[in-house]
Amino acid sequence: xxxxxxxxxxxxxxxxxxxxxxxxxxxxxxxxxxxxxxxxxxxxxxxxxxxxxxxxxxxxxxxxxxxxxxxxxxxxxxxxxxxxxxxxxxxxxxxxxxxxxxxxxxxxxxxxxxxxxxxxxxxxxxxxxxxxxxxxx
Numbered sequence: 325x326x327x328x329x330x331x332x333x334x335x336x337x338x339x340x341x342x343x344x345x346x347x348x349x350x351x352x353x354x355x356x357x358x359x360x361x362x363x364x365x366x367x368x369x370x371x372x373x374x375x376x377x378x379x380x381x382x383x384x385x386x387x388x389x390x391x392x393x394x395x396x397x398x399x400x401x402x403x404x405x406x407x408x409x410x411x412x413x414x415x416x417x418x419x420x421x422x423x424x425x426x427x428x429x430x431x432x433x434x435x436x437x438x439x440x441x442x443x444x445x446x447x448x449x450x451x452x453x454x455x456x457x458x459x460x461x
Contacts, residue, residue, distance in 0.1 A: 329409075330426035332371040339368045342380060348435045353388075353442060361385040363434045367405075376409040376423055382437045391445035392452045401441040407433055 325346050332340055348360040367380015383402045390397040409423040421433060 325430050326424070326427040327369075327430050328427055329369060329371070329376050329423075332369055332376060333374075333426060336371045336373075339370045342367045342369050342378065344430060346431050346434045348384065348431070348438045351435075351439065353439075356388055358442065359387045360438055361387070363438060365430060365434060369428075374410065374412075375420075376428060377406070378409065378428070378433070379404075379406045381405070382434060382441070384434070384438050384441075386438065386442060386446075388446040390448035390452055393448060395448040397446035397448040399443050399446055401438060401443075403437055403441040405433075405437055 325344065327342070327344065329340075332338065343364075343366050345362045345364055347362050350357055350359045352358075361384060363382055363384035365380060365382055367378065369376055369378045371377075381402060381404050383400070386399050386401050388397055388399075389395065407421060408419070409421045409428045411423045421428065
């Protein structure tokens with residue numbers, strides 16, 4: 325989803341509200357498929373010296389398999405973010421997202437934020453002690 329930030333470009337220094345829902349794409353993480361539910365991005369954005377600053381919170385459910393018993397598991401991911409967008413962003417610059425005209429790509433930002441917020445491993449419940457039976461493999 326591209327978000328139009330032309331109002332911030334016209335009125336530098338002014339904070340504008342941001343509240344949008346995007347859905348990050350599923351991805352492979354260490355050979356396991358992780359899926360995401362709708363991600364809520366809530367915060368604000370402003371322009372300073374041609375750079376768009378976006379601050380807020382990402383909230384999304386992530387779905388995978390329990391690391392112990394392989395049953396379906398989920399984790400609520402909530403992370404605060406402070407990101408920058410600029411027309412001078414290079415393709416290999418990990419610190420800044422590209423500003424395309426008057427639009428920013430919130431899908432790309434949410435995908436990266438959700439990926440970075442993933443737990444080290446999913447558990448189906450507290451204290452899951454079961455391990456999968458691998459004797460037939």
